[in-house]
Each structure stands twice: as structure tokens, then as C-alpha cells.
Amino acid sequence: MQAGEDELVYIDAVPADFLEPGESATVSVEGWPVTVTVANADGDWYAYESACPHQATPLGGLRLTRKTLLQCPEHGSMFDVATGRCVLASNDGWSGTLRTYPTRVVDGVVQVSLAYHS
Numbered sequence: 001m002q003a004g005e006d007e008l009v010y011i012d013a014v015p016a017d018f019l020e021p022g023e024s025a026t027v028s029v030e031g032w033p034v035t036v037t038v039a040n041a042d043g044d045w046y047a048y049e050s051a052c053p054h055q056a057t058p059l060g061g062l063r064l065t066r067k068t069l070l071q072c073p074e075h076g077s078m079f080d081v082a083t084g085r086c087v088l089a090s091n092d093g094w095s096g097t098l099r100t101y102p103t104r105v106v107d108g109v110v111q112v113s114l115a116y117h118s
């Protein structure tokens with residue numbers, strides 16, 4: 001069974017004017033043991049794991065291209081941050097998925113959901 005939107009717990013991540021279009025940044029969310037990277041894709045916000053799922057290269061601060069595409073600088077994997085899907089395999093043929101998290105903007109603040117209500 002899939003959780004509904006009203007079951008997600010959202011936590012403030014960054015002000016909506018914190019990043020320019022195409023920019024990303026890794027943030028720590030108070031109370032959560034993980035960091036998450038948020039990105040401004042021409043006004044749409046996405047959140048995803050802050051280390052490349054291939055070999056853990058940090059992804060924060062990398063610019064998006066073609067609105068939602070992110071390329072890891074280490075081995076070249078390219079992900080669509082809107083879905084987490086790998087659209088270009090790494091130079092050693094790896095093509096795993098980038099974990100993504102739901103986002104929303106409330107009163108000028110980008111919020112990220114890292115977990116479901118239990």
C-alpha cells in the first residue's frame with residue numbers, strides 16, 4: 001500500500017529564495033540523521049540523497065542541466081532528479097537509481113519529506 005500525501009511528514013529545508021534556478025545545495029535537517037540535497041529546477045524543487053548511490057561522491061552544489069538532469073562528476077552517471085532514474089550509465093556501466101524525496105513550498109519555505117508517519 002502506498003502512503004498518501006497527507007501521511008507525509010514535511011520538514012523545513014531552505015527558504016525558496018536560497019538557490020537560483022539550476023543550483024543545488026546539501027542541507028542538514030534538524031532531527032534527522034541524514035543530509036539531503038535540494039535543487040531549484042527552474043522554479044520546481046526537488047530533493048534527493050546527497051551522495052551518489054554509485055560510490056558516494058557528494059552531489060550538493062552541482063548544477064542541474066536541461067532543467068532536471070544532474071551528472072555525477074566522478075564516473076559520469078546522469079540522473080533525472082524528478083524521478084531518480086539514471087538516464088546515462090557511469091563509465092563502468094552502473095545505472096542505479098538516485099533516491100528522491102517529496103518536496104513542497106509553504107509560505108516561501110521549501111520543505112522536504114524524509115519519512116512517513118509510523
Ligand code: FES
Binds near residue numbers: 057077
Ligand atoms: S560516484 Fe557517482 S557515478 Fe560513480
